[in-house]
Amino acid sequence: MAALEAENARLQAEIDRLGRTLTDVSERIVSGRLTGELPDNFLEQFSQLPDRPLEHVLRFLPALQVAQMRHVSRRFNHVIRKCSKSMPKKGSKGSVVFKSCNAGELTVAWIDDRSIQVAEKKLTGDEVALSELLRFCISGSIYFGEGLSAADKVLDQLSKAWLTIRPEVVVFAGDLSQTSRDSLRAFLVKVEPSIRRLNFQYTRNIDDALLSDDVIGAAGRLDGLMIMPMFLGSKLRDINIGDRTLLAMADADHISSYGSVAGCSSITPSGIRAFVEKWIKKERPKPGRQFSCCRKIQQLYELSFYNCANVTPAAVEEACGDLLKKGTMMAVTRASSVSEPGERNGQQVSFTVLCPSSNRYLHIRFHIAPNPAHIVFEPRPVNFAKDKFVFNDYVNNHEDLDPEMEDDDIDDYDGYDAIDYDDDEDN
Amino acid sequence: MIQLCSNDDPPVSFTVPRKAVELSKTIKTMLEDLEGFDMEQTPIPLPNVDAPTLELIVKWVEQHQDDPPPVEKPRVEDDDSDDSDADDDQEPEVVIPEWDKKFLPTDDEQKNQLFKLLNAANYLEIKPLLDIGCKYVADKISGQTVEWVRDYLNMENDYTPEEEAKLKEEIAWAEGL
Numbered sequence: 001m002a003a004l005e006a007e008n009a010r011l012q013a014e015i016d017r018l019g020r021t022l023t024d025v026s027e028r029i030v031s032g033r034l035t036g037e038l039p040d041n042f043l044e045q046f047s048q049l050p051d052r053p054l055e056h057v058l059r060f061l062p063a064l065q066v067a068q069m070r071h072v073s074r075r076f077n078h079v080i081r082k083c084s085k086s087m088p089k090k091g092s093k094g095s096v097v098f099k100s101c102n103a104g105e106l107t108v109a110w111i112d113d114r115s116i117q118v119a120e121k122k123l124t125g126d127e128v129a130l131s132e133l134l135r136f137c138i139s140g141s142i143y144f145g146e147g148l149s150a151a152d153k154v155l156d157q158l159s160k161a162w163l164t165i166r167p168e169v170v171v172f173a174g175d176l177s178q179t180s181r182d183s184l185r186a187f188l189v190k191v192e193p194s195i196r197r198l199n200f201q202y203t204r205n206i207d208d209a210l211l212s213d214d215v216i217g218a219a220g221r222l223d224g225l226m227i228m229p230m231f232l233g234s235k236l237r238d239i240n241i242g243d244r245t246l247l248a249m250a251d252a253d254h255i256s257s258y259g260s261v262a263g264c265s266s267i268t269p270s271g272i273r274a275f276v277e278k279w280i281k282k283e284r285p286k287p288g289r290q291f292s293c294c295r296k297i298q299q300l301y302e303l304s305f306y307n308c309a310n311v312t313p314a315a316v317e318e319a320c321g322d323l324l325k326k327g328t329m330m331a332v333t334r335a336s337s338v339s340e341p342g343e344r345n346g347q348q349v350s351f352t353v354l355c356p357s358s359n360r361y362l363h364i365r366f367h368i369a370p371n372p373a374h375i376v377f378e379p380r381p382v383n384f385a386k387d388k389f390v391f392n393d394y395v396n397n398h399e400d401l402d403p404e405m406e407d408d409d410i411d412d413y414d415g416y417d418a419i420d421y422d423d424d425e426d427n
Numbered sequence: 428m429i430q431l432c433s434n435d436d437p438p439v440s441f442t443v444p445r446k447a448v449e450l451s452k453t454i455k456t457m458l459e460d461l462e463g464f465d466m467e468q469t470p471i472p473l474p475n476v477d478a479p480t481l482e483l484i485v486k487w488v489e490q491h492q493d494d495p496p497p498v499e500k501p502r503v504e505d506d507d508s509d510d511s512d513a514d515d516d517q518e519p520e521v522v523i524p525e526w527d528k529k530f531l532p533t534d535d536e537q538k539n540q541l542f543k544l545l546n547a548a549n550y551l552e553i554k555p556l557l558d559i560g561c562k563y564v565a566d567k568i569s570g571q572t573v574e575w576v577r578d579y580l581n582m583e584n585d586y587t588p589e590e591e592a593k594l595k596e597e598i599a600w601a602e603g604l
Binding site: 049053060071 | 521542545546548549557558560561562564565566568569570573576577580582583584585586591594595
């Protein structure tokens with residue numbers, strides 16, 4: 001009986017649909033507004049064209065409109081979703097900076113790899129318009145600067161499946177009081193294929209429950225991790241990051257990798273030992289692989305611990321002693337420098353482990369502020385005016401650029417840079 | 428000379444220089460496959476193309492037969508893409524030449540003719556023609572509202588109200604820019 005009713009309903013729906021279509025067609029005949037001639041052949045209808053011309057049209061549209069065009073019909077939506085990956089991407093390198101200098105206002109600035117500001121948008125109220133990123137292949141950095149720049153509403157939009165973002169560097173340098181763990185995690189999952197460095201530098205209001213090994217783990221393999229909250233004048237809050245994150249960082253493979261953490265009381269000396277063991281194992285030259293003896297660049301892995309309750313030089317030395325003293329492949333130095341008054345454990349200490357065969361160093365440092373080299377400064381456009389003196393070669397190289405380009409809307413900046421998929425190879 | 432036949436009943440045939448007709452990759456490949464046959468005498472039927480459209484195609488290829496061949500760029504390998512037809516030969520920019528601007532059926536009454544032309548260019552793989560045609564359509568709908576585009580492209584809004592509301596919520600932030 002129920003089946004019959006369902007069938008009846010289905011048929012009724014079908015009749016209604018046909019009825020509507022018929023009315024529609026009659027209206028068109030009456031008003032004659034449909035191009036003067038009725039379609040007598042499916043192929044005359046744009047909607048019946050194969051996907052390819054449709055995709056082609058979409059490729060020529062401004063990025064913003066592509067997002068809106070999803071409203072047109074299911075077909076459009078489907079094609080847009082399908083081809084958003086292969087859509088030509090504008091600007092293969094560059095930075096996107098989110099800032100919220102005034103409450104309720106978000107500024108998005110896109111700065112290309114020559115430090116030229118391509119576009120800036122001010123978004124007020126609750127509207128977060130990021131659609132210009134749709135076609136961006138951000139293989140540079142995403143910088144969440146001043147204010148509530150990385151609030152959930154921003155991260156949620158950036159995490160949308162159909163946006164293509166491939167940042168190598170993500171920096172949270174603003175206020176995370178309106179950022180939830182779920183949104184942050186989803187965002188890190190989204191950027192996982194490309195991200196290499198993740199910095200929380202002088203970040204305000206990191207909630208106790210925001211960061212965890214699981215959340216950081218969502219970003220996959222990292223070559224650099226910095227967790228350095230802002231704690232001017234106040235007690236450093238405990239950050240719930242432990243040995244698991246640390247151990248995962250041993251997989252980093254970069255000319256200058258780093259892990260700088262502050263206030264992570266779940267990191268233990270035995271965790272550091274596990275890290276060192278893993279690092280030594282990894283750094284041991286593979287058989288048959290020759291390292292050039294005249295290699296000039298010293299490769300450095302730097303671990304810094306700042307106010308991590310369970311990590312003291314003495315405890316680490318005790319836990320890793322034999323590893324640090326192993327004379328065969330490691331040279332060990334212990335450097336004690338002048339103590340900083342007022343610091344817990346009051347001592348700046350660093351251990352250095354050298355792997356001579358690969359010319360790689362591991363530094364383990366305590367109570368030392370993060371190496372400035374690892375702090376990512378907010379990308380800022382280089383200001384230059386065409387009438388001004390040429391100060392240096394850098395400016396000189398770019399004086400042929402259209403000076404108006406800075407102010408141009410992105411939509412006019414319709415370059416068709418090839419997509420850089422290199423990052424996918426080492427997933 | 429090569430003869431092309433439209434899908435009309437009776438078919439309308441056009442005689443086109445081989446050089447011009449080879450702007451269509453589809454026909455070029457076919458002619459290469461049939462090397463040895465006397466193609467001068469065998470009309471090629473084009474089941475997807477009607478006479479008015481074929482006439483336009485013939486006009487276009489004859490005009491452009493002496494164009495320098497487009498520079499082949501190395502393909503960008505898209506390893507995580509699942510669609511096989513992703514054709515990523517990306518020109519830096521498509522500019523519609525003056526002659527083509529006049530050539531394209533751009534009056535609103537000829538809209539369907541334009542779409543038929545796009546379909547034929549796609550089917551015959553005449554990429555430069557497809558490029559300028561699609562560029563024209565894109566320029567036309569650029570900056571227009573969703574309703575206008577639907578109307579212009581004769582597309583039906585086939586979303587249910589619920590789906591539409593959900594979609595609207597999802598991309599609400601894209602508007603107001």
